[in-house]
Amino acid sequence: MSAAMIHFDNVGMTYGSPARPVLESIALEIRQGEFVCVLGQTGCGKSTLLRLLLGAERPTSGRVLIDGREHRHPDRSRGYVPQRYSLFPDKTVLDNITFGPEVSEFSLLARWTPNFYRRRRELRAVAFEYLRRTGLREADAWKYPDQLSGGMQQRVAIAQALMTEPRILLMDEAFSALDPGTRREMQEMIHGLWQSLGTTVLFVTHNTHEALRMGSRIVVLAKETPDHGSRVVRDLEMTETSRDDPAELVRRLEEASEGRLLKPSPARFGLKSRAAAV
Amino acid sequence: MSVGSLLIYAKPGRSTTLALSWALFALGIAAYFYVAHARHLENPEERVTPSLAQMAAGMLNAALQPAEDEEAPDVDGTIAQRFLGSMLWKDTLATGRRFVYAMLLLIPAVLLGLHMGLFPYVGAVFLRSFLFFDKIVALSLLPVLFIAFGIDELSKIILIVIGVGPTIVLDTFNLTRGVPGEQVVKAFTLGAGDFAVAYRVVLKQILPRVLNSIRLNLKAVMLFLFAGEMIASTDGLAYRIALLRRHMGMDVIIPYVLWVALLLFLVDLGMRHANRLLHPWFHET
Numbered sequence: 001m002s003a004a005m006i007h008f009d010n011v012g013m014t015y016g017s018p019a020r021p022v023l024e025s026i027a028l029e030i031r032q033g034e035f036v037c038v039l040g041q042t043g044c045g046k047s048t049l050l051r052l053l054l055g056a057e058r059p060t061s062g063r064v065l066i067d068g069r070e071h072r073h074p075d076r077s078r079g080y081v082p083q084r085y086s087l088f089p090d091k092t093v094l095d096n097i098t099f100g101p102e103v104s105e106f107s108l109l110a111r112w113t114p115n116f117y118r119r120r121r122e123l124r125a126v127a128f129e130y131l132r133r134t135g136l137r138e139a140d141a142w143k144y145p146d147q148l149s150g151g152m153q154q155r156v157a158i159a160q161a162l163m164t165e166p167r168i169l170l171m172d173e174a175f176s177a178l179d180p181g182t183r184r185e186m187q188e189m190i191h192g193l194w195q196s197l198g199t200t201v202l203f204v205t206h207n208t209h210e211a212l213r214m215g216s217r218i219v220v221l222a223k224e225t226p227d228h229g230s231r232v233v234r235d236l237e238m239t240e241t242s243r244d245d246p247a248e249l250v251r252r253l254e255e256a257s258e259g260r261l262l263k264p265s266p267a268r269f270g271l272k273s274r275a276a277a278v
Numbered sequence: 279m280s281v282g283s284l285l286i287y288a289k290p291g292r293s294t295t296l297a298l299s300w301a302l303f304a305l306g307i308a309a310y311f312y313v314a315h316a317r318h319l320e321n322p323e324e325r326v327t328p329s330l331a332q333m334a335a336g337m338l339n340a341a342l343q344p345a346e347d348e349e350a351p352d353v354d355g356t357i358a359q360r361f362l363g364s365m366l367w368k369d370t371l372a373t374g375r376r377f378v379y380a381m382l383l384l385i386p387a388v389l390l391g392l393h394m395g396l397f398p399y400v401g402a403v404f405l406r407s408f409l410f411f412d413k414i415v416a417l418s419l420l421p422v423l424f425i426a427f428g429i430d431e432l433s434k435i436i437l438i439v440i441g442v443g444p445t446i447v448l449d450t451f452n453l454t455r456g457v458p459g460e461q462v463v464k465a466f467t468l469g470a471g472d473f474a475v476a477y478r479v480v481l482k483q484i485l486p487r488v489l490n491s492i493r494l495n496l497k498a499v500m501l502f503l504f505a506g507e508m509i510a511s512t513d514g515l516a517y518r519i520a521l522l523r524r525h526m527g528m529d530v531i532i533p534y535v536l537w538v539a540l541l542l543f544l545v546d547l548g549m550r551h552a553n554r555l556l557h558p559w560f561h562e563t
């Protein structure tokens with residue numbers, strides 16, 4: 001088994017004054033190449049967990065380590081696909097996708113050099129390839145985000161995030177605003193991309209079926225009491241047999257995420273429990 | 279007793295809307311000429327409500343003749359040459375120059391608002407001061423400006439900047455703060471640095487709204503410009519209006535006022551079109 005790439009080291013997070021605990025004693029290790037679905041009810045701190053990993057917020061206690069190092073600000077090692085506002089509205093689809101490499105390689109002034117235009121042609125060729133992989137047409141490349149449906153916007157957002165080849169892809173309820181059909185398509189697409197690229201994915205969702213369908217591992221966050229922050233109450237590695245009785249598994253996971261903590265019996269569901277839950 | 283909606287869902291047709299939108303103009307013009315006609319019947323020398331012919335003659339005079347205090351032009355010159363030497367053109371040019379300088383000085387105001395909204399330390403330094411300056415009545419500072427900077431161009435332009443600058447700074451600040459945090463985080467994850475986020479992400483997104491904000495403040499810009507020109511100037515449209523007031527020159531004042539309104543309308547129209555052209559993705563709500 002490879003060493004952990006991401007390490008939540010006893011992380012706690014509180015907001016406001018008086019302090020309102022959101023996360024408490026989060027201890028979690030994620031290996032490279034895992035597809036981890038973070039499951040929990042609205043307000044349980046799933047997005048906060050993701051923002052801590054992004055470096056957009058700092059934990060009140062504990063540390064978040066990536067390859068043994070704290071990252072205190074968002075950077076291009078972690079791609080990000082939020083639920084909304086994922087695309088820059090002033091840029092076309094193509095410019096959105098190539099924004100990452102362009103902004104990294106060229107300053108505002110360097111944009112007026114011949115070298116920039118040559119490189120941009122190369123980047124656009126790669127962007128078209130990502131467009132194709134995410135199921136978009138070439139004709140969509142020249143549209144602005146508001147001319148696309150929600151599903152297409154999220155496809156572009158994924159292409160945009162993948163263009164910089166991040167080692168970790170963080171998705172925050174990325175499909176929750178989509179209709180069921182599009183949602184299913186997107187789930188299959190991101191799962192396929194994960195399998196072919198091997199990127200480590202942290203996927204935040206409150207939809208148990210979605211987590212089951214996509215994750216190679218499911219982490220459930222829930223609060224024990226309203227006065228406490230959320231903790232990891234289930235940490236399940238999915239195996240082939242674990243999907244045999246999805247209805248029962250969904251029931252158990254939903255009970256866990258609702259805070260009705262049952263004694264874990266992973267063997268019953270063909271699951272390998274990674275942490276002593278509860 | 280509920281009677282339902284009688285007004286909210288009563289929508290006029292296209293031609294009715296057009297007719298209604300011009301109705302007040304037509305009513306105002308008709309009322310003016312009715313009063314002017316009645317007064318001219320009483321007194322053929324009437325100057326307070328000039329007739330259309332008087333206004334046309336006054337405007338033609340202003341557009342083709344130099345000011346009384348200037349040299350007479352070459353009477354054989356073409357109409358274009360006479361216009362370029364006329365009182366109206368020189369006044370327009372003088373006011374236009376001050377207007378352009380003032381608009382250029384609003385660019386730093388936009389950049390300051392952007393930095394205040396994006397960089398917390400810059401915001402901490404400037405926000406309180408600008409909230410305070412925004413409440414100062416700029417015209418009350420006019421004597422101070424004249425004492426400090428003299429009565430030449432600088433004081434008039436500074437008056438405009440003091441009058442409108444804080445509003446533009448605070449508007450830009452609020453627009454910057456309105457950009458979703460996800461966009462900023464996303465830009466960083468794509469490899470952008472602080473200034474790339476500021477200029478290539480946030481500024482580009484807020485620019486159409488900033489231009490709209492400046493458009494809405496055009497009248498305030500002209501108000502401060504006119505105040506400065508009326509009090510201390512030797513040229514400009516407002517100077518001329520103030521000067522003609524002493525001679526009851528309503529036959530030129532009214533066309534001048536309409537000329538200023540037309541210019542402002544054209545600037546507004548130009549900015550609106552430029553905004554649409556430069557930002558095809560932007561849709562006003």
